Amino acid sequence: MEQVKMLLVCDNKQLKSQLHEELLPVYGQVETITSSEVRKEIDRISPQIIIMTDGEKDESSIELIEYIQDEIGDAELPVFIYLSHKANFQLLRDLIRIGVNDFFVLPEELANFLERLERIILTVKERQHSELQPLPSSQAMKKGKGEIISFYSGKGGVGRTLLSTLFAQTIKLESTASVLFIDLNLQYGGAEKYLGVESARSIADLLPVIDELNENHVHNVVMKETYSKMDLLLSPRDAEIAETITEEHIVRLLRTCRRAYDMVVIDLPINMDPITFSALEESEVIHYVLSLDTPAISNYKQVTNLLKRLQMDTEGRMKVIVNRMDRSSELTTADVKEFIVDPIVAKFKEDRKGVQPLINKGEPLRKETKEKKIPTLSKQVRKYVLTQLK
Numbered sequence: 001m002e003q004v005k006m007l008l009v010c011d012n013k014q015l016k017s018q019l020h021e022e023l024l025p026v027y028g029q030v031e032t033i034t035s036s037e038v039r040k041e042i043d044r045i046s047p048q049i050i051i052m053t054d055g056e057k058d059e060s061s062i063e064l065i066e067y068i069q070d071e072i073g074d075a076e077l078p079v080f081i082y083l084s085h086k087a088n089f090q091l092l093r094d095l096i097r098i099g100v101n102d103f104f105v106l107p108e109e110l111a112n113f114l115e116r117l118e119r120i121i122l123t124v125k126e127r128q129h130s131e132l133q134p135l136p137s138s139q140a141m142k143k144g145k146g147e148i149i150s151f152y153s154g155k156g157g158v159g160r161t162l163l164s165t166l167f168a169q170t171i172k173l174e175s176t177a178s179v180l181f182i183d184l185n186l187q188y189g190g191a192e193k194y195l196g197v198e199s200a201r202s203i204a205d206l207l208p209v210i211d212e213l214n215e216n217h218v219h220n221v222v223m224k225e226t227y228s229k230m231d232l233l234l235s236p237r238d239a240e241i242a243e244t245i246t247e248e249h250i251v252r253l254l255r256t257c258r259r260a261y262d263m264v265v266i267d268l269p270i271n272m273d274p275i276t277f278s279a280l281e282e283s284e285v286i287h288y289v290l291s292l293d294t295p296a297i298s299n300y301k302q303v304t305n306l307l308k309r310l311q312m313d314t315e316g317r318m319k320v321i322v323n324r325m326d327r328s329s330e331l332t333t334a335d336v337k338e339f340i341v342d343p344i345v346a347k348f349k350e351d352r353k354g355v356q357p358l359i360n361k362g363e364p365l366r367k368e369t370k371e372k373k374i375p376t377l378s379k380q381v382r383k384y385v386l387t388q389l390k
């Protein structure tokens, strides 16, 4: 039977030799690298079991684990064991959320760790032997590793807010995913209009705790959308407060939200400031909303050039959604295709009849999972969302 590939990630020399003393006599060679070597080596080693130890900061360990998970992909996710010198409940919770299988505090739990490792190795070997596929996840969404999907455009009024809110509601209604919608139009807001809520609480309420932000803080500040019950982090709608929010705040916020939800949907303003930029940087998918007219195309070009100059890599992440399509549109999608480099993933028609009355009443475009009559736009978005949920 093949050896189980085990990797030890350890920056502390003393701990490393201590662990080697325990592991080598039993398992022979144990591949050991430092945390800074992980990014370079993980592909080559492709371990089945990874033993992580405390990094310099808790955050850096979490980032590293998330990186490894991304790199290795779903098919053969390794078993993660985390060894820490401190009984840190918050860190433990964060680690469990991102999918770490076991957590031991050294030196007290060394014996438990070794015992558990032995059993894990047996299980991995068994799985290898019977060529069992890894267990499929029971839910449509992978827990604890939320995806960030943002809606952006370089031109206003194209439907970012309408589509991002509707997209988030639809995911919440059509899947088991936990969904958070964030309005990052910090000065003016806007999403509350389409969600039928008053923004009593907002992102600004997280500022006092932003340096130690955790999932509980987020859960305490979010509001609920009445119908779909998705969570909302609304805009403070205040220019002065908006000014105090920095890109570091936003990065911290988004990473925390990513751990707390399966899906985080963001509505972005058109101005490319550090906040918009960092939100785009954090996004797995950027939906660029495009209307069919010359100004929209020229803004799209400006945006893509700017992102290139800022060295942001959007390849494979940027997806174009054509919106407000109708017979009187200045351009056709065929015209547009000549000018854009990113794929068009959806085309939504102008649906004034379906959309406007609901907006006027302050009601969302989706309310229940099984609705008989929904606006044409809601149907089109539903169709697109279902392709995304697979």
Ligand SMILES: Nc1ncnc2c1ncn2[C@@H]1O[C@H](COP(=O)(O)OP(=O)(O)OP(=O)(O)O)[C@@H](O)[C@H]1O
Residues within 6 Å of the ligand: 155, 156, 157, 158, 159, 160, 161, 162, 163, 190, 270, 323, 324, 325, 348, 349, 350, 351, 352, 355, 356, 359, 377
């Ligand atoms: N497919 C559509 N069918 C009908 N109306 C639409 C459609 N898409 C957007 N609209 C309308 O266009 C207007 C602007 O939409 P929205 O506020 O979502 O745009 P935005 O890109 O967020 O604009 P802003 O730059 O102001 O943030 C709204 O009144 C909305 O009802």
Ligand SMILES: [Mg+2]
Residues within 6 Å of the ligand: 160, 161, 162, 185, 190
């Ligand atoms: Mg908007």
